[in-house]
Amino acid sequence: MSSYKLKPPQIIISLFLLLLVIMAASMQMDLIGFFNQSIVKLVMNGVLVLSLIPMLNVGAGMNFGLPVGIVGGLLGMCLAVNFRLTGIHGFGMALLFSLLFCMLLGWIYGLILNRVKGREEIAGIFIGYSFIPLMNYAWTLLPFTNREMLYPIGGQGLRPRISLENYFNHVLDDLGVITVGAVEIPCGLLAFYALIAVFLYLFFATKAGRAAIAVGENESFARLSGINIEKTRMIAIVISTIIAGFGICVYAQSYGFIQLYDEPLSLTFPAIAAILIGGSTGKKTYIFEAVLGTYLLQSIYLLTVPIANAILVPELTEIIRTMITYGIILYALLIRERRGAER
Amino acid sequence: MTNLLEIKHLSKSYNGIPALRDINLSIPAGEIHGLIGANGSGKTTLMNILFGNPVIEATGGYEGEIYFNGQKTVFKNCGQAIKQGIGMIHQEFALIPDMTVAENIKLGRENTVDFARRLFGPSFSFVDRKRDDAGARRTLSKLGIDIDVGLKIVDLTSNLKQFVEIAREIDRSDLQLLILDEPTAVLSSSDGWQLIQILKEMSARDIAILFISHRLEEIQQVCDRVSVLRDGRLVAQYDKKDVSINRLARDMIGHLVEKASADKRDIANRPIITFKGFAVDMPGEAIRGLDLEVYEGEILGITSLSGHGKLALGYGMMGMYPVEGEVVYRNQRLSRMDARWNIMNGMYFLPDDRRELGIIADQSVEDNIIFTGNQVKNMFMTGFLGSFPGFVDRAQSRWYVNKMIEDFDIKCRSPKQKVKELSGGNQQKVCIARALTVDPALLFVAEPTRGIDIAAKEKILNMLIQINRSRNTTIIIMSSELDELKRVCDRIAVMVQGKVFKILSPHASDVDFALALSGEEGMPYEQL
Numbered sequence: 001m002s003s004y005k006l007k008p009p010q011i012i013i014s015l016f017l018l019l020l021v022i023m024a025a026s027m028q029m030d031l032i033g034f035f036n037q038s039i040v041k042l043v044m045n046g047v048l049v050l051s052l053i054p055m056l057n058v059g060a061g062m063n064f065g066l067p068v069g070i071v072g073g074l075l076g077m078c079l080a081v082n083f084r085l086t087g088i089h090g091f092g093m094a095l096l097f098s099l100l101f102c103m104l105l106g107w108i109y110g111l112i113l114n115r116v117k118g119r120e121e122i123a124g125i126f127i128g129y130s131f132i133p134l135m136n137y138a139w140t141l142l143p144f145t146n147r148e149m150l151y152p153i154g155g156q157g158l159r160p161r162i163s164l165e166n167y168f169n170h171v172l173d174d175l176g177v178i179t180v181g182a183v184e185i186p187c188g189l190l191a192f193y194a195l196i197a198v199f200l201y202l203f204f205a206t207k208a209g210r211a212a213i214a215v216g217e218n219e220s221f222a223r224l225s226g227i228n229i230e231k232t233r234m235i236a237i238v239i240s241t242i243i244a245g246f247g248i249c250v251y252a253q254s255y256g257f258i259q260l261y262d263e264p265l266s267l268t269f270p271a272i273a274a275i276l277i278g279g280s281t282g283k284k285t286y287i288f289e290a291v292l293g294t295y296l297l298q299s300i301y302l303l304t305v306p307i308a309n310a311i312l313v314p315e316l317t318e319i320i321r322t323m324i325t326y327g328i329i330l331y332a333l334l335i336r337e338r339r340g341a342e343r
Numbered sequence: 344m345t346n347l348l349e350i351k352h353l354s355k356s357y358n359g360i361p362a363l364r365d366i367n368l369s370i371p372a373g374e375i376h377g378l379i380g381a382n383g384s385g386k387t388t389l390m391n392i393l394f395g396n397p398v399i400e401a402t403g404g405y406e407g408e409i410y411f412n413g414q415k416t417v418f419k420n421c422g423q424a425i426k427q428g429i430g431m432i433h434q435e436f437a438l439i440p441d442m443t444v445a446e447n448i449k450l451g452r453e454n455t456v457d458f459a460r461r462l463f464g465p466s467f468s469f470v471d472r473k474r475d476d477a478g479a480r481r482t483l484s485k486l487g488i489d490i491d492v493g494l495k496i497v498d499l500t501s502n503l504k505q506f507v508e509i510a511r512e513i514d515r516s517d518l519q520l521l522i523l524d525e526p527t528a529v530l531s532s533s534d535g536w537q538l539i540q541i542l543k544e545m546s547a548r549d550i551a552i553l554f555i556s557h558r559l560e561e562i563q564q565v566c567d568r569v570s571v572l573r574d575g576r577l578v579a580q581y582d583k584k585d586v587s588i589n590r591l592a593r594d595m596i597g598h599l600v601e602k603a604s605a606d607k608r609d610i611a612n613r614p615i616i617t618f619k620g621f622a623v624d625m626p627g628e629a630i631r632g633l634d635l636e637v638y639e640g641e642i643l644g645i646t647s648l649s650g651h652g653k654l655a656l657g658y659g660m661m662g663m664y665p666v667e668g669e670v671v672y673r674n675q676r677l678s679r680m681d682a683r684w685n686i687m688n689g690m691y692f693l694p695d696d697r698r699e700l701g702i703i704a705d706q707s708v709e710d711n712i713i714f715t716g717n718q719v720k721n722m723f724m725t726g727f728l729g730s731f732p733g734f735v736d737r738a739q740s741r742w743y744v745n746k747m748i749e750d751f752d753i754k755c756r757s758p759k760q761k762v763k764e765l766s767g768g769n770q771q772k773v774c775i776a777r778a779l780t781v782d783p784a785l786l787f788v789a790e791p792t793r794g795i796d797i798a799a800k801e802k803i804l805n806m807l808i809q810i811n812r813s814r815n816t817t818i819i820i821m822s823s824e825l826d827e828l829k830r831v832c833d834r835i836a837v838m839v840q841g842k843v844f845k846i847l848s849p850h851a852s853d854v855d856f857a858l859a860l861s862g863e864e865g866m867p868y869e870q871l
Contacts, residue, residue, distance in 0.1 A: 207733030210710075211718055220700045224661050224692060225715045226683030284705070 007279040009331070010289075013296045020303040027310055032182045034302055040173055040186060041298035042291075043193040044254040048247035048267060049274045049294045050196055051240050055120075056285045057204065058236035059216035060113060062272050065124030067264035068109045069244025071135050072102035077249055077258050078158065081167050082146045088175070091168040091253060098245035106241030110234040132265055139260050162258040169256045192250065196243060197287050203239065212236045216284060273297055273328045300324060345413065347372040347551045348393075348520060353407035355388055355399070362388040364575045366407070372519070373549040375542060377566030379556060379595055385575040386555050390524050393553075394431045395424040412519075428519035430512035432526050436504050438496045438511075445472070445479035445492035448511045454478065482514045483507075487537050500627040501696070502649030509538060513545065521545065522553045539565045559588045559797075571595055592797065614671075615639040615785055615817050621668035622841075623652075623659030630655045631841035632668070637785075637819060642811050644828035644849075645821045647838035648860055653821045655841075657692040657787035660685060672785075686719045689784035693774050695793055695821075697767070701774045704763035708755050709744045711762050711773050716780035747776040751806060768799025775806055779814075786810070789821045804831055825856055 025031060048066065055063045063069075076098025085093045109127065116123040140157035144150065149162045163169075175188025203209045215222045215232045223229055251267070252258050275285060278293020301321060308316050346369040353366040363385045370376045380386045392399050392409070395418030399405060409416055411427060418424045424431075438447050454475050459468035479492045488506050496504060505526065512521055526538060542552055542565060556562055562569055563586050571579040571594040579594045614636045621633040630652040637643050647653040659666045662680035670677045672688070694700040702711055713735070716722040723740040724733060744758045753772045755765055762773055771791065778786060791807065792800040808831055811818050822828055828835050829849040836846045837859040845859040 202732070205734050207718065207721075207724070210714075210735075214703055214706075214714065214718075217703050217705055218699075220663075221703055223663065224682060224694060224700055226661075226681075226686045226719045228683070 009277050009328075010279045010292060010296075013277050013300070013328070017296055017300055017303070020300060020307060023307055024303055027307070029306060034299075036182075036184045038295065038299045038302055039184075040189065040254060041302060042295045043172075043186075043189045044251050045247075045270065045274065045298055046193055046291060046294040047196055047250045048244060048271045049278075049290045050200060050287065051243035051247050052271060052275050052280075053200055053240075053285050053287065053290055054203070054212065054236040054243070055240040056275075056280060056283065057216050058212040058233050059219065059283070060233060060237060061121040061124075061282055062275070063124055063240055063244070064121050064268060064272070065109060065113075065127045065131075066244055066268040066271060067128040067132055068105050069102055069241040070248045070264040070267060071131065072105045072241060073098040073245035073248035073252075074258060074260060074264070075101045076245060077252055078142075078144060078149065078162070078260075081149055081162060081164070081258070082144045084146060084167075086167050088168070088171050091171045091249065094168065094249050095246055098249055099242055102242040102245035103238060106238035107234070109241060110237035113237055114230050114233055128265060128268065132262060136261055158260055160259065160261050160263075162260070164253060164256055164258065168253050171253055172250060173254055189250075189254075196246065197291070200243075200287055208232065208235055213284060269329065270297065270325055273325045276333070277328055297324075297328070345371065346410070347412060348553075349410040351408045351410070353389075353392070353405060353409065355385075355392060355405040357402050362575050363392075363405070366577050368570060368577065370520070370551050370553060372551050373546050374567045375546050375552045375554055375565055377554050377556065377562040377569035378572065379559065379562055379569065379591060380572030384572040384595075386572055387524065388575075389572075390431065390522055390553075390555065392418070393424070393522060394418065394429060395420045395422075397421075428517050429522065430515055430518045430520070431522040431524065432505075432508050432512055433524055436501075436508055438504060438508060440497040441495060443493050443495055444483075444490065444499070444507050445476045447496055447507055448479040448482060448492075448514055449475045450511070452515070478514065479510065482510045485513070486510060486541060498626045500649060500654070503627055509541075513541065518545075518550055520551045520553065522555075524555050526554075526556070559591050562586070562591065563588055595797075613639055615673060617669075617671040619669040619671075621659070621666065621670060623655040623664050623666050625652075625655040625658055625664045628652055628654050629841050630659065630838075633838075633841070633843060635836060635843050637817060639784075639817055640811070640815045641833045642807070642818045642820065642831055644832035644835035645819060645838060646823060646825060646828055646835060646856075646860070649823070652838050652841040653823070654695060654789050656819065656821060657694065657789050660690060660787060661692045683719055686715060686781055686783075689782075690787070691715075691778045691781055691783035691785075692787040693771075693778055693789065693791065695790035697770055697774060697794075702762045702770055705761060707759045708748070708753065708762055708765070708773055709740060709758035712744050712747055712776045712780060713740045715777055720781055722780065743780075744776075747779075751776055752802070766796075766799070768795045768803065771795060771799075771803055772806070775803070775810075779810065782814070783816060785817045785819070787819050787821070790824075791820060791822065792824060792827060800827070807831060825853070 021031070024034065048070075051066070051069060052063050055061065076096070077094045079097045080090050080094035083093075112127060113120050113123065142158070144158060147155065148166070149158050151157050151159055172189045172192055173186055175186070176191070178185045178187055204213060211222065211227050211232050212235065214225070215227060215229055219229060222232070248264075248267070274293040274297040275290050276293065277296050278285075278289035278291070280289055280293070301324070304320050304324065308320050348368075348370045350366055350368040353363055353368075354361065355363040366389065368376075378386055378389070388399075390396075392405055397420055400419060409418075411429075416427070418427075418429075421431075439450070442450070454471040455465060455468040456471050462468070476492050483490065483492065483506065486506055486509060488503070488510075490499075490503060496507065499507070509526065512518065521542075523542075539561060542554070546552055546567075554562070554566060566586070567583050569581045569583075569586055569591065570577055571591060573595060581590075616637045618633045618635045621630060621635075623630040627650055633652075633656070645653050645656065655664065658664055660670075660680055661682045662685075666680050672690070677685075698704070703714065706714075713723050717724070717735065717740075721733075723736050723743070725736045741758060747753070748755065748758065751772045753765075753776070754769050762770060765773065788807065791803050795803065804827060807818055807820070810816050820828060820832065832849050834846055835849055835851075835856075836843050837856065838844060839860070847855060847859060
C-alpha cells in the first residue's frame with residue numbers, strides 16, 4: 001500500500017463531491033447533518049460493496065449475481081422476524097440464519113460459476129435475473145406465520161415491504177452513538193463495518209486467501225503450483241455470498257424495511273458503481289478502494305437530491321441518481337478498457 | 344548498390360531517458376544486416392521507429408531522418424510501413440489466436456471469389472478459402488513445416504506460431520525490407536537454421552533484411568554486415584569477413600562471458616523415475632509412448648525438433664494435460680498426475696513460458712519465492728493449529744528470501760519489488776529459488792535460458808549445475824539449445840515423433856545429434 005497511486009475515477013469523483021459540498025454550503029444547507037447521514041449511508045451500503053472483493057480477487061470478476069447473496073440475507077431476516085426475535089438479539093439471529101442460507105446458495109452459485117469460468121460477470125447477471133422470479137414464487141408460498149409480514153388481506157404471501165419497526169429497526173445505527181456537538185458518530189455501526197473489513201483483510205493473509213489471490217492473478221501458475229483452482233474459487237464465492245447476505249441485513253436495519261420481490265436487483269448496480277469509483281479495475285481490489293468508492297458515491301447521492309430539489313424540478317432527482325449510477329459504471333468501464341489496452 | 348534504407352542521426356528518448364543516441368545506419372537492397380545488442384540496448388526501439396509503431400509517436404517522436412527508397416519518410420503507423428513494403432516478424436507474436444493458420448497468413452491479402460468481388464468490391468466479397476489454404480500451405484512448406492492450415496493459432500506451440508508469423512511475411516509479394524526481431528529466440532536451434540536458408544534466398548531476390556538476434560553464431564553465419572548496439576549507441580560495425588563471435592560478444596556487453604560447463608561423470612546407479620509408454624496429450628507438442636529411465640543425481644537433457652515432444656514432459660507430470668502410461672517414481676507407481684502430490688513428494692517443474700506460467704507478475708519477489716513452499720508444504724507459517732489459519736511468518740520468510748537473493752545474486756531493489764519489474768534472467772532466478780524452497784529431488788526445467796541475455800544465461804546454467812552437485816537433485820532439462828545441453832548434461836535424450844529416438848553422450852559430435860534429431864535421414868548441419 002505504501003506505493004499506492006490515486007486513480008483517475010477516484011480523483012474526478014472526489015472533485016465532483018467537493019463541488020457539491022461547496023454548492024450545498026453556499027445554499028446554507030446543513031452540512032453536519034449531511035456528514036452524519038453520510039456515515040450511516042457508508043455502512044448501510046458499504047458491506048454490500050465489500051462483499052464484491054473476494055470474487056474480484058479470485059478472478060471471478062464483478063459479482064453481478066449479488067441478488068443471490070441478498071436473497072440469502074432476506075431469507076435469514078424473514079426467519080428472524082417470523083420467530084418474533086427483536087433487538088440486537090434478533091439482528092444477531094438474522095445474521096446467523098443468513099449465514100446458513102448464504103452458505104448453501106453460495107455453494108450452488110459457485111458450482112455454476114466454476115462451469116462458466118471467464119464469463120462470470122455476464123453469467124452472474126442472468127443468474128440474478130432468473131433467480132429473482134423463482135424467489136417471487138417462494139415469497140408468496142413459503143409458510144410464514146407472523147401476521148405483520150403477510151398481506152393484510154387474505155393473510156397469505158409476504159408483503160413487498162416488511163416493517164422492522166417492532167423488531168430490529170436501527171439496532172446498529174443506534175448502538176453506541178457518540179455525540180460531539182452536532183456530529184453523531186455511530187460507533188456500533190462502524191464497528192460492525194470494521195469487523196467485516198478486518199475479516200476480509202485477515203482472510204487474504206491466510207493461506208487460502210493468498211491462494212485465492214494467486215488464482216486471480218495467474219491461474220495457470222497456481223495450477224502448476226498444485227493449487228486446487230475449483231476449491232479456491234468456491235471458497236471465495238461462498239465468502240462473497242455470505243458477506244452480501246450480511247450486507248442486506250445491515251441495509252435493512254438502517255432502512256427500516258425488508259424489501260422483497262424485485263428489490264434485490266436494484267442493489268447490484270450501485271454496489272458495482274461504488275467499487276468502480278473506488279478504483280477497482282475488475283481485478284485485485286483493495287478494501288480501501290471499496291470503502292472510498294462507497295463513501296464517494298453515497299455522499300454524492302445524498303447531496304444531489306437536495307441540491308437538485310433547490311435548483312431544478314423536484315422530480316428530476318431520481319433521474320439524476322440513475323444517471324449518475326449508470327454513467328459512472330460506463331465511465332469506469334471505459335477507463336478500465338483503456339488501461340487494459342495500454343498494458 | 345543504392346541504399347534501400349538510410350538512417351541519419353537518429354535519436355530517441357522516453358521521458359528524458361535516452362534509448363537511442365545518434366544512430367547512423369544504411370542498408371542496401373538485398374543485404375542481410377545483423378543487429379545485435381544486450382537487453383535494453385535499444386534494438387526494439389529502433390524496430391518500433393522503422394515499423395511505425397504508434398508508441399513512438401505517443402512518447403514524443405524521434406529526432407533525425409530516415410530515408411526509404413531515397414525518400415525521406417516518417418512512419419506514423421504500421422499500416423504506412425506495410426504499404427511501403429516493410430515487413431516485420433515480432434518477438435512477441437502478432438497473430439490472431441482465434442483465427443486459423445491460413446487466415447492469419449493471408450490476413451489483409453485474402454484471395455476472393457471473382458464473381459462476388461465484381462459485385463460487392465474487394466472489401467465485401469467472399470474469401471476464397473481453398474486458394475488461401477493452398478497458398479498458405481505452399482508458403483509453410485517452403486519453411487519445411489507441414490501442419491494443417493485449418494488449425495487455430497491458440498492450439499499451436501510457440502515454435503509453430505513463430506513459423507506462421509514468418510510465413511505471413513514471406514508470403515507477401517511486395518516485400519522490400521523484412522525486419523526480424525529475435526526470430527530464433529523461441530525457435531529450437533535446427534529450425535533456426537532452416538529459417539536462415541530462406542532468408543538467404545530472399546536476399547538473393549533483392550529483399551533487404553534486418554536481422555536482430557541474441558545468437559552470435561547465427562549472426563556470423565547469415566549476415567553480410569553486422570552492427571552492434573550498446574546502451575543506445577552504435578558501437579561497432581563489421582563486414583562479414585571481419586566478424587568473430589568473441590569480438591561481437593565483447594562489443595555487446597563490454598566484457599567477455601565465461602561459459603558454464605560441468606565436468607563429466609558416469610552415473611548409472613538406481614533410477615529415480617521410470618517412464619514406460621508414457622503419453623502426454625499436449626497440442627502440437629505431444630509425447631506418444633516415452634520409454635525412459637532417469638538415474639538419481641544425474642542431469643538429463645531432452646531435446647527434439649519443435650513439435651516432437653520435448654516440452655510436454657514437465658507439463659504432463661504437473662497434470663496440465665491428460666497423460667497415459669506407466670510412471671514409476673521411487674518404486675511407487677503413479678496412476679494420476681496431481682501437481683500437489685507430486686510437489687509434496689519431491690518433484691518440481693519450471694515451465695518455459697515464464698511470463699505466463701512461471702511467475703505471479705504483480706506480486707513481490709518474496710511472495711513469488713515462498714509461494715509453492717508455503718502453499719504446498721506449509722513452510723513459513725505462524726500458527727498453533729497446524730496450517731490454520733495460515734498466516735505467513737514474515738520474519739522467517741524475509742530472512743530466507745534475503746538469503747536466496749544473496750546466494751543467487753538476484754538483482755532487485757528489495758524483496759518487496761514486483762517480479763514483473765525484473766529482467767528475464769532475474770525472473771528465472773526467482774523461479775529457481777522458488778523451486779529450491781520445496782527442496783525437490785527431481786527438477787524438470789523447460790528451456791531455462793529462453794529469452795535471457797547471454798551473460799545471464801551462463802549464470803542460470805551454473806546455478807543448475809551447482810544445485811545438482813550440492814544437493815544431489817536430479818535435473819531434467821528440456822531444451823532446444825544443444826550447445827548448452829552438451830555443456831551441462833550427463834546424458835542427452837533425443838526425441839523424434841514423441842518418442843525417445845536415441846540417448847547420446849554429451850561428447851557425441853554435432854553430426855550425430857543432427858542425424859538423431861531428424862530421425863537419421865535428415866540434413867546434417869555442414870550442408871548449410
